Amino acid sequence: MTKPLLEIKSLTKHFTSKQGFFSKEKVVRAVDGVNLTVYPGETVSIVGESGCGKSTTGRCILRLIEPTDGEILFEGNDIRKLNEEDLRRTRRDMQLVFQDPFASLNPRKTIGQILEDPLIIHEIGTAQERRRQVEEMIEIVGLSKQHLDRFPHEFSGGQRQRIGIARALILRPKLIIADEPVSALDVSIQAQILNLMQDLQKEFHLTYLFISHDLSVVRHISDRVAVMYLGKVVEVADKRSLYEKPTHPYTQALLSAVPVPNPHVTTQRIILEGDLPSPANPPSGCTFHPRCRHCMEICRTTAPPVRELAPDHFVSCHLEDGDTNGSHT
Amino acid sequence: MTAMLTIDNLRTSFLQSGKKLTVIEGVSFTVEPGETVGVVGESGCGKSVTSMSIMQLLGKNVEMSGSIRFQDKELLTLSDKEMQKIRGNQIAMIFQEPMTSLNPLHSIGKQISEPLRRHLGLSKQAAKERAIQLLKLVGIPRADEIISDFPHQLSGGMRQRVMIAMAMACEPKLLIADEPTTALDVTIQAQILELMKKVRDEQGTSIMLITHDLGVVAEMCHRVIVMYAGQIVEEADVKGLFDNPQHPYTRGLLKSMPSVNVNQERLDAIPGSVPLQSEMPRGCRFAPRCSQVMDICHQKNPELLTVSDSQKCRCWLYSEGEAQ
Numbered sequence: 001m002t003k004p005l006l007e008i009k010s011l012t013k014h015f016t017s018k019q020g021f022f023s024k025e026k027v028v029r030a031v032d033g034v035n036l037t038v039y040p041g042e043t044v045s046i047v048g049e050s051g052c053g054k055s056t057t058g059r060c061i062l063r064l065i066e067p068t069d070g071e072i073l074f075e076g077n078d079i080r081k082l083n084e085e086d087l088r089r090t091r092r093d094m095q096l097v098f099q100d101p102f103a104s105l106n107p108r109k110t111i112g113q114i115l116e117d118p119l120i121i122h123e124i125g126t127a128q129e130r131r132r133q134v135e136e137m138i139e140i141v142g143l144s145k146q147h148l149d150r151f152p153h154e155f156s157g158g159q160r161q162r163i164g165i166a167r168a169l170i171l172r173p174k175l176i177i178a179d180e181p182v183s184a185l186d187v188s189i190q191a192q193i194l195n196l197m198q199d200l201q202k203e204f205h206l207t208y209l210f211i212s213h214d215l216s217v218v219r220h221i222s223d224r225v226a227v228m229y230l231g232k233v234v235e236v237a238d239k240r241s242l243y244e245k246p247t248h249p250y251t252q253a254l255l256s257a258v259p260v261p262n263p264h265v266t267t268q269r270i271i272l273e274g275d276l277p278s279p280a281n282p283p284s285g286c287t288f289h290p291r292c293r294h295c296m297e298i299c300r301t302t303a304p305p306v307r308e309l310a311p312d313h314f315v316s317c318h319l320e321d322g323d324t325n326g327s328h329t
Numbered sequence: 330m331t332a333m334l335t336i337d338n339l340r341t342s343f344l345q346s347g348k349k350l351t352v353i354e355g356v357s358f359t360v361e362p363g364e365t366v367g368v369v370g371e372s373g374c375g376k377s378v379t380s381m382s383i384m385q386l387l388g389k390n391v392e393m394s395g396s397i398r399f400q401d402k403e404l405l406t407l408s409d410k411e412m413q414k415i416r417g418n419q420i421a422m423i424f425q426e427p428m429t430s431l432n433p434l435h436s437i438g439k440q441i442s443e444p445l446r447r448h449l450g451l452s453k454q455a456a457k458e459r460a461i462q463l464l465k466l467v468g469i470p471r472a473d474e475i476i477s478d479f480p481h482q483l484s485g486g487m488r489q490r491v492m493i494a495m496a497m498a499c500e501p502k503l504l505i506a507d508e509p510t511t512a513l514d515v516t517i518q519a520q521i522l523e524l525m526k527k528v529r530d531e532q533g534t535s536i537m538l539i540t541h542d543l544g545v546v547a548e549m550c551h552r553v554i555v556m557y558a559g560q561i562v563e564e565a566d567v568k569g570l571f572d573n574p575q576h577p578y579t580r581g582l583l584k585s586m587p588s589v590n591v592n593q594e595r596l597d598a599i600p601g602s603v604p605l606q607s608e609m610p611r612g613c614r615f616a617p618r619c620s621q622v623m624d625i626c627h628q629k630n631p632e633l634l635t636v637s638d639s640q641k642c643r644c645w646l647y648s649e650g651e652a653q
Contacts (some may be wrong), residue, residue: 049514050485080421156602157372178574186371186541191585198595213514220587220596243589257519258589263567271523272516275484 003076005175006038006061006094007056007208011070013056017280028280030056032231033070035306038054038176043201043208045218048228049254051276052210057228058177061209062094063087074175093169099180101160105152111138111163112148118171133170140203141166142196162196169200179211194221215258219243219313224312227251230287237313246313249292286318294319331400333503333535334360334383339395340376349392350606352378354559357395357633360503365529365536367510367550367567369543369582376539377430380505381529383537384422386411397505418448421496425508427488431480435465437491438476454644463494467524486517490524497528504529506635507539522548543586547571555579558604558614565640575642577619613645621646 013031061069072079098104141162182190235248253270289299341353421527424430442456464472467490510518563576584597601618616626633643
């Protein structure tokens with residue numbers, strides 16, 4: 001069996017906030033015991049709604065946010081134990097692509113400088129070699145050499161995202177964490193970027209951790225999918241079982257909520273009542289129980305364990321197999 | 330029966346440092362009573378400017394020509410005062426960003442009461458009672474308490490419900506919804522779409538729904554208008570649009586969407602991007618990105634032609650006689 005490239009074990013991030021001098025400290029459980037394994041060459045997606053902790057998880061993996069607890073093993077080494085210098089070296093192998101292509105490129109640098117910076121920071125090559133690499137990379141992502149002397153504002157959203165991807169790729173990393181890389185883009189441009197990401201994955205043997213709220217995009221790009229709710233992973237499975245046999249009531253509701261672009265189909269929609277509870281004050285037991293259609297007595301008091309339903313299909317719910325499938329088609 | 334809204338050859342231009350940028354180029358369509366018409370297209374296609382033109386919310390440096398008729402009334406020639414009587418009363422609007430379109434300094438109750446007092450002349454007390462009713466109608470729990478809350482105390486979904494309550498306050502005949510669910514999570518979006526359908530069916534409101542999400546279109550709309558670079562490129566009833574899209578842009582749009590129900594190997598992306606306002610191609614505006622482009626497409630912009638009973642399309646592929 002292949003060794004995992006990235007292994008996250010009970011990753012936890014609690015933000016604390018103090019509102020007044022005498023008030024009690026408030027703890028926001030943004031990420032609350034997340035386990036996830038990513039194998040080389042695959043695309044694993046984390047999907048969930050705003051505030052579920054998916055972006056925080058992504059940032060914790062790179063230690064852009066210091067996790068509160070847990071282990072992050074990258075090629076077997078715990079990233080949390082590395083010192084600054086070793087961490088910087090490890091980050092060469094794991095790069096981030098950001099959501100907002102307008103805010104993530106320095107407006108005062110040319111594209112050439114933006115792409116060269118990572119090489120300078122990691123002390124790679126001479127000026128000449130770096131220039132050659134930058135020129136090569138800009139063409140790989142579908143832009144041309146002439147673009148290198150321009151500034152970010154001269155590009156459209158889709159082009160900027162290509163630049164963001166080029167910057168992440170220039171160090172030839174093993175893992176790319178892409179945080180909502182296409183959600184700011186129009187559909188026709190989104191398709192271009194998704195295709196580019198798939199081509200690059202094949203060409204450079206990349207591993208993607210793809211963070212998104214868009215269930216259609218996730219289905220398209222992923223091999224395996226993890227669904228997060230209130231800081232916890234509630235279901236993980238390979239793409240096919242997750243989309244065709246969703247088991248957790250939250251996954252079912254999430255999938256049924258996506259409007260289908262087919263006027264002949266009327267979806268049997270599971271409408272979730274109410275809003276997402278605050279992660280500062282999560283419900284007792286299973287955190288999904290106040291919105292769950294199948295809520296039982298035990299759900300209010302005890303957090304459900306993670307069970308393996310089928311090989312590689314994990315769910316965290318008290319319901320027994322098959323209980324929930326009757327109502328979902 | 331007269332149409333609720335008739336737009337005829339609308340042109341909207343912005344005047345910028347002596348230059349004139351025409352953003353809407355000859356747009357014509359109607360919205361019938363009780364009908365939901367979707368307007369789809371990518372950023373910069375002019376769908377929001379169309380709606381702002383109808384509401385006349387574009388400010389000073391704007392030139393509009395053509396005609397916008399609301400029932401029998403021409404809106405383009407109305408004075409500001411007369412327009413104010415219609416805005417928020419007979420025509421209401423829901424905006425995309427519920428956070429920035431509510432006033433952070435006034436309580437929810439005050440904001441919902443405003444149109445009621447202004448247009449319907451209700452007393453303070455009566456307006457408050459009606460506001461509570463409206464909040465209950467849009468499914469807000471504890472409406473009598475929430476009414477004194479401020480926008481920042483509510484979640485995104487709740488705020489959008491408040492926006493809908495506000496828009497529906499005077500029982501408008503026409504509702505313009507500009508990306509009403511784009512800023513919301515899918516499960517909340519499902520709640521809001523459900524709510525809009527309920528309100529529409531109860532009050533018989535006509536809706537002009539602006540969105541980029543074809544899933545929302547399939548779910549909500551009777552008829553659809555596809556816009557590209559300031560022009561309508563296709564108009565069809567909702568089934569026609571999805572079953573038998575005519576314009577290469579519409580087809581491209583449908584094919585470039587990943588599906589939540591089917592596994593696809595690769596997406597059919599439309600190459601290139603939308604042309605800049607200042608660099609519009611001379612012929613068909615979609616020609617540089619079109620997979621079926623012909624010589625004539627680069628020379629002359631095609632007309633919006635009727636291709637079947639329920640479908641219109643702006644493309645040289647459907648006007649062979651002229652093309653040759």
